[in-house]
Amino acid sequence: MASEPLLLGVRHHGPGSARAVRRALAAFQPEVVLIEGPPEADALVPYAGDEDMRAPVALLAYPADNPDPKLRASFWPLAEFSPEWQAIRWAVAREVPVRFIDMPASVRLANPPAGSDSTDPEAEEAGAVEAAVRIDPIGALAEAAGYDDPERWWEDVVEHRFADPVRPAAPAPAAAAVEGVDEGVDEAVVADASGVMGGVGLFAREADIDEEELRAAAAPFEAIAEAMGVVRASAPRPPEAEAVDEERREAYMRIGLRGALKEFERVAVVCGAWHVPALTGPLPSASADAAVVRGLPKIKVSMTWVPWTHARLASWQGYGAGVRSPGWYHHLFTSVDAHVIERWLVRAAGVLRRDGVPVSSAHVIEATRLAQALATMRGRPLAGLAEVTDAARAVLCDGDELRLALINRRLVVGDRLGRVPDQTPGVPIAKDVAGSQRRLRLPPRVERRELRLDLRQAFDLDRSRLLHRLRLLGVEWGKVLAAAKGKGTFREEWEIAWQPEFAVDLVEAGAYGTTVLEAATARVAEQAASAATLADVTALVERCLLADLPDALPGVLDALDERMALDADVAHLMDALPALARTLRYGDVRGTDLSALRDVTFGTITRICVGLPAAVGGLDDTAAAVMRDRIDGVQAALALVDDAEAHERWQGVLAGLSTRDDLHGLLTGRMNRLLLDAGAVDVDEIGARMALVLTVGVPVARTAAWIEGFLAGDGLLLVHDERLLALVDAWLTGIPGDAFLEVLPLLRRTFSGYPVPQRRMIGERAAHIGTGRRGAEADEDLDPARGALLLPVAARLLGRELHV
Structure with missing residues (x-):
């Protein structure tokens, strides 16, 4: 007859539980270790003993046939201080079989746990409390005892009562190893740090069991099992869906336990303390448990190990209890002395x-x-x-x-990031990403860091391609910094930070291909076919070029031609042009043949110039503001296009519209400013036009809108042109009081956008309009004699000889 199993009820992710589990396993010397987790992970256990495996890590389960992990994926995170992880490491080091006995992932993903449908706030609050107790019963007991740290309660109330009176001293090598704790914890250091191994060799297997040591090691778990029995007996029944899910899970655990007891004499079980009472005492019959799980829907799943982080462990609400202080727990578990x-x-x-x-x-x-x-x-x-x-x-x-x-x-x-061996099974695209990260010297790190790339260098260009392709696949490893704009098309600045959930995004991307290039190409083709607007397609053209997807570009351009032929809305064409212009500019840098895109871009410019006069009439304030932004966007896009004919055509359209009286003042003012900046009209002409607008016969609201459109952006024009400043000043000072209140919000919005130094200089210039004196320096009389003293110094600085 098989012996009674050793049931080790733990707190998930608890360093005290992890130390106690190691001590109990060393004393009991089991022939098999059963762990709460999906049975599909049994084949992944050997990888846990690889020297390249570093916690925190997580088991990832996802549908194998039709990956949709954002909706149906499950993680089982494990840290260095997790009892389950220490049990796995202990068993693998001694070649002891490890089996997972929880509900299979194939069943869990096909039958996601249902939440409570209650709409009663009090019922919902009670359900939340009940869920917290079931997830972390040891934490609930600690809180009831007045402890803010469940591990402190565990040690004070349980472990310290049964621990050896004298803690063995850690050897010198282990004490020295604590300095490198952030790079991974050596197995021997962990064993020494636990201080409860009772003299059992780390890799040796005792032929005989020390009954006294076993009783001491098992006593804490017997005590916690008794406490859990009391908690479960007095806890209210959860909602029906949750009760059914728990009943199925514990039925699977008992089925796995019965199977192990038929094969082995010494069986150890590591599971959440909440489930221990369900595995002890008079158990339901095997046929009853089989009936509970019979007929449950299943799907084909795949599983692998993925890196995890302490930050995600702190916020994770999936397997076991979340841990508010994983860095502290890691320190407690890996400390090698007192x-x-x-x-x-x-x-x-x-x-x-x-x-x-x-x-x-x-x-x-x-x-x-x-x-x-x-x-x-x-x-x-x-x-x-x-x-x-x-x-x-x-x-x-x-x-x-x-x-x-x-x-x-x-x-x-903490920001500790785990690591898994290269040979760990997984989706091919994830292996391709890992290989690219090594080749491009971009290790996946949690901390945010900036990356400056020079696209003229082949190495940096490959880095840029990888980051852009991953973004197309929904893996937001990096984002382009806005501050990098304006530094030339050869420069890119990124902020990169790797997150564990990217493993799920890569699983989803694996449905499109086995490599990043193949998957990104297929993903772009799908997006081009489903794009809702012309602007969406043009943005996709730009992203396709940045990611260097030559096989996808023809299909995207075909979609662009089709959308452009069917879309006669000038506003949509104006929205699409900036992305096309940027694409042409980047194409010159990246050496891509974009002759077809150039034809599309110039055709778009022509259609905008033809359709704009009809599109700007009859607009209200809101629509005029939107159209002004679109006009600015086209102006900025044309600055990237090296074509004199396109510039001339666009400025001709603006010139014809800038003097129309039937247009909104915001638009005509803006068009005049763009013409002035481009040199198409001179300051004298602009002064005459402004004088016509700033007259008594023009409504104040229209005048204010014209001024807002003309002056929006920066105030350098008013700083350097006293004539225009005088016109604006005369108009402002002549506005009647009642009308001034009406236009004040517009004026305030315009001038508040200027930098503080420009506003100060405009104020100083306005204070001396008509006096012929400039700024604060106008109050000071010039002294030629004092100025002459500076002339020799200025001459030497300029490298010239001074001639008097």
């Missing part, structure tokens, strides 16, 4: 010093003393996260919450 608090505060001081905050060793010593004193006052045997946080706030941060937030972000949560 100086846990001291080492943490040293690291906190390092974070502040790297940010320019002066923190000395004296601050660390005082913060350590304060944390220990707070623990004593609060009746705790050792300082916890609450104590070190309060000590850091008071001593290291001087009460500054922003500095404390920096420590919380970088240490308490």
Whole structure:
């Protein structure tokens, strides 16, 4: 007859639970380890022992035949301090089989857990509390006992009551290894850090079980199992859908446990503490459990390991409980000696010093003393996260919450990113991305960093192509910084930051192809066919060129021709032109043949010039503002097009429209300003036109709109042209009081957009209109003798000889 299994009820992602699990496994020496998780992951267990595998990682399950992971994908995240992860690592190191016994992913993805349909706020609140208890029952018990940290409660109430009175000292190599803890935790260091191995060799297997050690190691789990039995007995029944889902999960666990007990004598089970009562005592019959899971829909799924981060672990609401302080838990689990608090505060001081905050060793010593004193006052045997946080706030941060937030972000949560071996199974496109990242020296990192690219260099051009192609596939690894505009077409500046969920986006992109180039090409073709507007197609042309997809470009251009032939709306053509112009400009840089696109672009310009006169008439204030922006967009686009005939045609259209009285003042004012900037009319002509508008017979609202359109952008024109400034000043000072209130919002909107120095200079010039004196310097009399003293210095600076 098989022996009773060792049931290890844990708190998911708990360092105290992880240490206790390692101790219990070492004492029990199981022949098989069963873990709460999807059985499809059994084949992935060996990869957990690879030397290139570094937690945090996650098991990813997704539909294999028709990937749609944004809607139906499941993660099972694991950190270094997760009990399940330590159980897997322990078993793999000793070649002990590992099996997952939770509901299969094929069933879970086909039958997503249903939430409560209750609309009663009190019922919803009660359901949320019940869900929190079921997800993290140990956290609920800790909160009931007055603890803010479930791991502190676990250690104070459970582990410390059964731990060995003398903790073995860590060997020197392990103590030294703590300095490299952020680069991965060595297996031996973790074993030493737990301090509860009881002399069992790390890779050796004891022939005989030490019954006394086993009783000591199992005692905490027996206590927590008893507590969970009480909690489950008194907890209200959850909504029917959730109850059914839990019943099915625990039926699968019992089925897996029965199967293991038929094959092995010593079986260890690592599962959430909530489920332990369902695996003990009088169990339902095998036929009853089989009936619960019989006939459930299934789909074909694939599974793999993907990197995860501490930040995502802190916010994740999927498998197990979320962890508010993964960085702190990682520190607790990997610390190799008794100086846990001291080492943490040293690291906190390092974070502040790297940010320019002066923190000395004296601050660390005082913060350590304060944390220990707070623990004593609060009746705790050792300082916890609450104590070190309060000590850091008071001593290291001087009460500054922003500095404390920096420590919380970088240490308490952290930006640690896991790693999986190259040979880990996965979608081909993900492997292609990983290979490109290595080839282009773009390692996936969580922290945000800027990337400056020179597109004249082949290496940087390949980097740009990869980032643009991934964006087309919905993988927003990088975004082009707006500040990079205006620095030439040879430059690109990116901000890049890798996120774990990109693994799901790559799974979805895998439906389009096995490589990034192939998938991006297919994705662009699909988007071109489904584009709703002409502007969507032109934007796609630009993105297609930036991503260098030559096979996709002809199809996109065909879609552009079709849309342009069917779309007679001038506004749509104006929206489409800027992207076409940018595409031509980038094409010159990237060496792409865009003769077909050039014909389309010039045809668009011609159609805009022909249709604009009819499109600008009869517009109200809102429509005129939109049309003004479109006209500005066309003007900016033409600046990128090297074609004198197109420029001449566009300026001819603006010249004909700029003097029409039936157009909105905002448009005519803007057209006159564009003509002045382009040199098509001189300042004298503009002065005459402005004088005609700024007359008593013209309605004040129309005049204000004309001024807004003409002056929008910057105020340099008024700074350097005193005649135009005098015209505007005379008109403003002559507006009647009642009419002035009407146009004030328009004027304020216009002038408030100018930079402060320009507004100050305009004010100084306006104060001396008609006096012939300029600015504040006009109040000072010039002294020729003093000025003569500066002439020799100025001559030397200019490299000229001074002739008197």
